[in-house]
Amino acid sequence: MSQRVDLRFNDRPVRVPLGVTLFDAASWNGIAIDSTCGGHGTCKKCRIRFKADAPLPTSLDLRAYTAQEIKDGWRLACRTPATTDADIEVPPLTTRPKAATVGVGRQVILRPAVIKRYLELSEPTLTDQVTDLERVLAELADLNPAPDLAVLRTLGGTLRRADFKVTAVVADETLIAVEEGDTSGRVYGLAFDLGTTTVVAALLDLTTGTPVAVESMLNKQQPFGADVIARISATMLDPAAGDKLRQLAQDTLAELSHAVLKAGGVPPEEVYEVALAGNATMVHLVLGIDPEPLGVAPFIMAARLLPEVRAGDLGVPAHPQARAVVFPAFGAYVGGDITAGLLASGMDRDPRVRLFIDIGTNCEIVLGGRDWLLATAAPAGPAFEGASIRCGMRAADGAIEAVTITEDGELKLTVIGDTEPAGLCGSGLVDAVAALVEAGVIDSSGRFVRDADVAPGLAGRLTMIGKERVFVLHWSADRDPASSVYLSQRDIRELQFAKTAISTGWQILLEEAGLTTEDVKQVLLAGSFGSYLSAKSAIRIGLVPDVGPRRIVAAGNVAGEGAKMALLSVRDRAAALALLEEVRYVELSDRPDFNDRFIDQLGF
Amino acid sequence: MSQRVDLRFNDRPVRVPLGVTLFDAASWNGIAIDSTCGGHGTCKKCRIRFKADAPLPTSLDLRAYTAQEIKDGWRLACRTPATTDADIEVPPLTTRPKAATVGVGRQVILRPAVIKRYLELSEPTLTDQVTDLERVLAELADLNPAPDLAVLRTLGGTLRRADFKVTAVVADETLIAVEEGDTSGRVYGLAFDLGTTTVVAALLDLTTGTPVAVESMLNKQQPFGADVIARISATMLDPAAGDKLRQLAQDTLAELSHAVLKAGGVPPEEVYEVALAGNATMVHLVLGIDPEPLGVAPFIMAARLLPEVRAGDLGVPAHPQARAVVFPAFGAYVGGDITAGLLASGMDRDPRVRLFIDIGTNCEIVLGGRDWLLATAAPAGPAFEGASIRCGMRAADGAIEAVTITEDGELKLTVIGDTEPAGLCGSGLVDAVAALVEAGVIDSSGRFVRDADVAPGLAGRLTMIGKERVFVLHWSADRDPASSVYLSQRDIRELQFAKTAISTGWQILLEEAGLTTEDVKQVLLAGSFGSYLSAKSAIRIGLVPDVGPRRIVAAGNVAGEGAKMALLSVRDRAAALALLEEVRYVELSDRPDFNDRFIDQLGF
Structure with a gap:
């Protein structure tokens, strides 16, 4: 069976992961299905109809529909998984939500926690002495908010200045403001x-x-x-x-x-x-x-x-x-940014086993999918930020961000801002080491090979600064190695330790899950570093498992995207909270097998 | 059937109003019966046994007890009303609450919202990385509190300085503090x-x-x-x-x-x-x-x-x-002080019809009992505070607080501080007018009678200041009426309007309830003014209904007592909230029958 199924919602074709609910499948693609319970099978509003080959009804379907409706193909979208290709009818909505694209290509149906509602209230009289607050709350009975004291302080004046035409602002279960007139078009987060x-x-x-x-x-x-x-x-x-x-x-x-x-x-x-x-x-x-x-x-x-x-x-x-x-944190070193990142990258919804890696001084690693998730943190150190690297620098103008060696042994550099190279940023470092390993200048233990073993085109670049061997990536005008941009033997060791910390992390998670590299369907690289990193080089040095470069995906600033999703959708916000219970944190620092695994992973 | 029943709880005799639940009857008298549900019939812990003549079991009794236990006289105290004299066994408590006397002779079983609990926590390790907060909350599972952000800010340091021996402070459903060591003996409100x-x-x-x-x-x-x-x-x-x-x-x-x-x-x-x-x-x-x-x-x-x-x-x-x-308010002029007062005087529990009056510039009046309550506010004006009275003053040293005229026509004054009279406070004003009405110096319309009709012993006191007739209560040394302490015709009118505003209020409440004065079993006078007022005089001028002086009870500072009860007992606090739903507010200011009733009540 394929890992993807092809669906048609009201004749619009979409391809979704096998096993997601049809409600989620539609939501992800911006197709809104009615629901007030958030997919818990209680509101019975997420009505859809299979035009043919409807799956067996669930017990909930049998309660939600008549026998004729079941026969006609009606099912509840929130309880029906996408198991085969299907052609589905979605009835028009009773209310029309909007959708926005955030996260890793996710469509989020808008349902912010903040709701503004314009109210035209009747004015109090001696025979209608309902308090100001209860007068407002009566119009918000469906939201049933509790008031803030601050709202009460000015409510009387607000209502009377505005002739009892006001906009109530409800955030979650709290009435946070009552504003004069109709301000319902202005809501920001x-x-x-x-x-x-x-x-x-x-x-x-x-x-x-x-x-x-x-x-x-x-x-x-x-x-x-x-x-x-x-x-x-x-x-x-x-x-x-x-x-x-x-x-x-x-x-x-x-x-x-x-x-x-x-x-x-x-x-x-x-x-x-x-x-x-x-x-x-x-x-x-x-x-x-x-x-x-x-x-x-x-x-x-x-x-x-x-x-x-x-x-x-x-x-x-x-x-x-x-x-x-x-955002809540899973552990001291797998924080709320990762919770947000998992939300934005759909790790909580996708049934496939994926590996989520956020590379930094502290590197967070999460393995799993909709049904289970394992998380850990690996102390990668500052190598990827260029901090402990001789010619290291941040990913700014002048930083070498990509390095290739052509088949005829020519070194090619890509420099941020297209200027004279001034140093090496994290992605350039990974590229340089990967290219030199590939070209045989660095051996599998991480040492520069003997001068004699280097290809003629590169040979002159392998030289010494003091007692340390270095490989010059870009010669300075005076051709002094010390003022050139180079990679040192110690730099290689720094990178080697950093990548090994990370690969030991995901290796241990795979073992905890009883899986191997082959089971990983995708590697998501979170953060800006992930966007610049060459997938091929990352695989070459063993930073990520070898799942093929096309399955290594730069996910971008998923933490920020997750934060946006929390503002746009209470449903996704609740999903982030739910993640807290679903993720198991694996502490590496007290594992007896950690050192063995680390040494296993150390080579290139 | 008598309005009171005589009970014995574990051989201790108590007399309680007919119809109260045995749970409340015991509580009021400081006899603690187990309960965790607060008398809602759900916890089934309020077990008591009738030593003889047990009433018919309720459906809840039948679910709570075996047939043998029912036969032995076991009943649930919260669902059994006191309808006849009875001898009752109360089992020892599983937990022993304390009681305190507050309100109008009420015994309150201590159950404050603030709970302190001393905890000796296990210290975290690499294999037990539970967060500081969750470590504390695990020991408070029965209270299930949510934390304040302020608690989190210092929690880490507090736990570690105290070697994880701390006192948690929970108020209602919030963890408001975690303190070093055992501070559980120090809780104030x-x-x-x-x-x-x-x-x-x-x-x-x-x-x-x-x-x-x-x-x-x-x-x-x-x-x-x-x-x-x-x-x-x-x-x-x-x-x-x-x-x-x-x-x-x-x-x-x-x-x-x-x-x-x-x-x-x-x-x-x-x-x-x-x-x-x-x-x-x-x-x-x-x-x-x-x-x-x-x-x-x-x-x-x-x-x-x-x-x-x-x-x-x-x-x-x-x-x-x-x-x-x-404390919540019933209406703009029947405020939280009255809610507290009703709580402290047991208006929410006593099945008798009682009248609660808090006399002041604004006078609050509540009629009813456990099953229904009507409330209103009457604008009495400042007469009772002495503010609009010629010789009026606050109830301070020198104020005439009581006035009597003996049968042989002698005027007797009681003065606060036993000093020379300097003026007339509210209770003295009521007494003076009542005494002069009784003595025939003031007629039923509120006018001073003709000089000729005044008894000889008092005649010299009825005189003129300018164009106004006055009655001198205490002559100054120079026997000039204007520098003496006197009651003027206008003072009488002020009092007359004030008392009529109040009596119109309770009269309308009685009519709303379809009752008459005879149905009122007690009049509670709240506030300090009520403590000084002569019941006889209050009846004489028509300020309160004529239920007999012994049924006019000074309730004292019931607002303050109610506030204390709210601190001591969450159960009583909840009862105060419940009052809000039980009291019906009757607005007087737009009633077409108000003026008629007012004129009816105006005379003495």
Whole structure:
């Protein structure tokens, strides 16, 4: 049986993974099917009809439909898996939701937590002394929200100035605002990817799902160290550092927010919800939670699931009552950014076994699919960020980002910004090592081969700086190796340790699952590094399992996409929470088999 | 059948109103019966046994007990009414609650919302990486609280400094604190009666129910006017007045809190919950809610039930996460102080028809019993506070508080502080008018009679000041009526209008209920004024129905007592909320029959 099935929804052909429910299959492709229960089989509204060859009805179908309807092919979409090609009729919706494309080509049906509703209320009289709040709530009975005290403080004046024509703003189960007149067309949200290095903010129009503006900048916490361990250590050395780090993270979010709000021409008070994805350390720091137990064995988080957080708790300019959705973390080193990434890449819905890798100083690895997920974290160190590499640099103008050696032994470099090469970024490093392994300049143990064994075209490039052997990638004008861009023997060792930490991680997860490389149908590389990495080189050095280059997919900034999805769809938000229960965290640091596996994986 | 039944619980005799449940009857008398469901018939723990003559079992009894147990007299206390005298066995408790006396002789079984629990937790390891929060929550599974973000911020350090031996503080469904070591013996609450004139604070030890310290002072809002209308008007004239009034109310609460905390030697952070009863205007003002719609027809509150409020929202010094219970109001002029008063006086439990009257500028009147309650508000004006009375004064030293005329026509005065009379307070005013009506000096229409018709012993006291007739109660040294303490014809009219507003109120409630004065079994006079008022005089002038002086009961500061009960018992707190649904508010200001009734009631 094929891993994909071909469906037609109202004559529109779509191809979906085998085994997903028809409800999800339609949702992913932007075809809306009625539902109020979120696919739990209780509302019985997700009616679809098989034009032919309907599957056997489930017990729920038998309760939802008459015998004639069952015979006619009617089934509940949320309980029917896509097992064979099928031609399906979807009835018109009673309400028409909109959809937006986010994540890894995912279509999200818009159902934000924030709902605005324009109300024209009757005015109170001596025979109708219903309170102001109950007058508003009576029109929101289907949402049944609880009020914020802040709403009550000004409600009387608002209603009377507006002649009792107002817009109620309900976020989840809370009435967060009542505004004069009809403001129902203005609903915005801010989605953040709070990275250790880079922070990204997106302003979303929640009425359309459209991103209005996107900005990114370096995390202002950088002076406290490049990685999470450095920042946690700072709080352990200086009791005031925690407050400073919180303030810097919040300043970063605030500055980005102001930038996207300005670009979109949106005032802060029209932002009614915020979503944030970040690793556990970033989330602890930005919320002012003591991060120390994260940084020392046995690596304990304050909480997996966070209590209610407001935009103000993150320092984000927004409506004063705006709530913040902060993605929950699986473990101290597999954080909410990964939860968001799994959501955006559909790891919770796709029945195929896939491998999700977010490469960084700390590398998060998740293996599995809809039915089970295993996660771990591997300490890869800073090699991929160029930090411990002699000629290493960030992926900025002048960085060599790709290296190839042609069959006739010619070295070709691709440089960011098309300028003179100034250094080597992470993807260039992987490419350089892969190319030199392929060309026989580096042997399988990771050592430069003897000069005599190098192909003539490359031979001159293998030289010495002091006592260390180096391979010059780009000669400086004076042809002094020390001022050229080169790869050193130590650089190779750094990369070798980094890639081995990662490959040991996914190797152990495969063993835990009782699977081998052949079972992995796709490798998703999350983050910007994944976008630049050559799939072929990554396979060549053993960073990823050899599933063939076409199955190595750059997933992009999935953490940010997941944050957007949380704003656009309460259903997807709930799915992210559900992931918390579905993922099993595998701790590597106390495994007796770790060193054996590590040595197994060390070679090229 | 008598209105009272005599019961024996474990050989202790108690007399209770006919028809109350045996569970409530025992609770009121401090006899604890097991229960976890709060008398809803679901936990089946409130086992009692009739030693003889058991009533017919209910369907719940039949489900809770075996046939033999039914035969032996076992019944569920929460579903069995006290209909006849009975001798009852109460089994020993599985847990032993404590009781405290509050309210109108009510015994409250202690079950505060704040629960402290000392925990000795296992320390995390690499094979037990449960988060800090989940480690704590695992020990609180029966309470299932949600955490505050503030708890998370410091949880890691707290656990580790205390070697994982900590005390969890749960308020209702929230984990509000985790403290180092065992602090379970220190749990305090603050109960406030926020009156327009006087504010009272009580510090309660929630582990014993004991009041540790009580203080009262004048409401600092006084400069903005004596009554609620004056204060609401202030906010309408000056946009800044609302903030000032909020600040003054909060300053009053804070000053009282500091006084009782100092007296009790209790630090603010050991106060984990606060309860406040106040009229609707006071509650709006202290919470910063716009009060304007309360002050103008059709008199609309922002809300009946308030959203979650924290001690900090009231300006009260307490644990930063302490919640505040603010009593809900029935209507704009029957506020949370009345809800609290009804709770404290057991109006929600007693099957008898009773009349609850809280006399003040605005007079709240509630008629009914366990099965139904009617409420209204009557604008009595300031006569009872002495404000519109020529020689009126507050009930302070020098105020005439009681007046009698002996059979031989001698006038006797009782003066607060046993000093020279300086004026007339509310109870003295009522007494003076009642005595003069009785003595024939005032006729039934409220006019002073002709000089010739006055008894000889009193005749000289009826004289003129300018064009107004006055009756001198206490001559000044110079025997000038104008510098003496006297009652004027206009004073009588003021009192007459005030008492008529009130009696029209209860008269209309009686008519609404289809009852007459004879049906009223007790009149409860709430507030300090009620404590000083002579029952006989109140009946004589028609302020209260003539049910006989012994059935007129001074209930004291029932608002403050109700606030205490809310802190001591979640069950009673829930009962106060339930009252909101049980009381029907009768608006007087638009009734076509109001003027007729008013004129009917005007005479003495």
